[in-house]
Amino acid sequence: MTARTVSRQALTHLALALGGVVMLLPFAIMLWTAFVPERLIFGGAGLGDLTFENFRLAVREWDWVRAYRTSVVVAAITFVSQLLTCLPAGYVLARHRFRGRNVALWVMFGCLIVPSLVIAIPTYVMISRVGQLDTIAALVWPSLTSAFGIFLFRQFILTLPQSIFDAARLDRVGEFGMVWRVVLPNVRPAITAFGIFSVVSSWNDLFWASVVLQSPANATVPFAITQFADQEAGVRYGAQMAAATLAVAPLIIAFLVAQRQFVRGISLNVAD
């Protein structure tokens, strides 16, 4: 490498680092404030002052265990239901010709284009009519299946070699067996990517929770942090930052552990 290339590389790293500081600053300040005693949050705190006091306060004032549990349950139901409905549908659309297939594809594309905001008010009306507001059922209802999931699995199954389906058919594998014994083992990468996309979407969702939730009883993590911050508005920023840290921690840790899969999964972010 010439000296010129080296210095150009160094300059690029420097420029990326400057931008990187802006990207990481909110995380750094959130973490710092979360560990600084309330009386020192406006300045003057040193490393020796750091404390868990804010976390104790945040945990005392809000049932975070319950919020985590609700979020985990919602994410799990959503993902399992999406997998069970999208994988078979994607398989049939990719590997079968039948009357109405084009209609089915157009319905899928249509649903893909409609943003989730659009269904909010009619779905709210429907859920309130059946008296299910403020429940887990209401939280998961609009995401029990996913047009995007059907699309993704169909695209992926289209790339599989026809021979594996022919071989299975010779072995008299039925349609259900085809999905579970032939498709499923061959689409693992797509399931991982879609799984991360699905779990991250439901874990992060504040909008839908704000539509159907009315009380803290079934608060998901984003809904809980929003209510908590409202209730602490203008005061106790340390406790707010501690709560925010607790809220972002699971996904950040998961991201650091499985970066490549995460980037692939979240970059699927076309739907919704």
Next chain:
Amino acid sequence: MPSRTRFRLPAVALLVPGYVLLFLSVVAPVLVVLVLALFDYDPLLGTADFVALDNFGRVLSSEEFRRALVNTAVYMLLTVPVTLAAAMLVALGIHSVSWGGTFWRNVYFLPVASTMAAMAVAWRWLFYADTGVIDATVGRLLGLEDWLHSTTLALPAVAVVGTWENVGFAVVMFLAGLAGVPPHLVEAARLDGAGAWSRFWHVTWPALGPAVVFTLIITTRNALKVFDQVRVMTEGGPVSSSTTLSYLLWERGIRFLDVGGGSVVTLALLVLILALTAIQLATVGARWERAGTR
């Protein structure tokens, strides 16, 4: 190629659960919202009076709606170009370094992976009047202070956060595009004596076309759907100065239980999203298809 299998009962059975749910959770609500816009529906009493186009007249002529429309346009203009330009610079930088590229990609991607509602709480603290980081730095330098309580700066504050959140997604998209640029073309241009700018403009940029069009469409949609940071940082205020259409939809329809009015806002937003996507595909998208052959 899909096989020419005869249509058998088990196959359609596999399609049923997904499509029944799609009809119930997406197709039906879209049709219902058209009906709800024509009624004065009270969700508490369960009563509905047909009011024809009254909701449209009431909402579309209101100052509140006009303001939300302008705010949505401003938010879009503040976030989309900056996101794309910044992400392009970052992606080119990451693509050009011989080591450490993955590390930088992860740094810029971190906001995409984090829960926006929680990070908006952190950002609210950064924008805290006077002693917050923004006021203590940018505020001192430019004289722009207390963003969240200012009718002119609240929307830009929310836009800063929206940009911060979306840059990483665009970077990843552009990196994927850059990986597809044939290196021999860049090398050939270099041997022909093309400068850095010329190589970018004549070789890299046309090859990035599809990635840019796609990212433009997604970033625009994200801007039109913005909710979390508005809800957490400003609640649409002060005096509706940061209320976008997406936030107005929720505030009207859910918080104030004005189902008819909220439905009209929903339809306006739907039309806007579909129209913008179509326009972007027809203009930028079509131009790039031609440019691909130049």
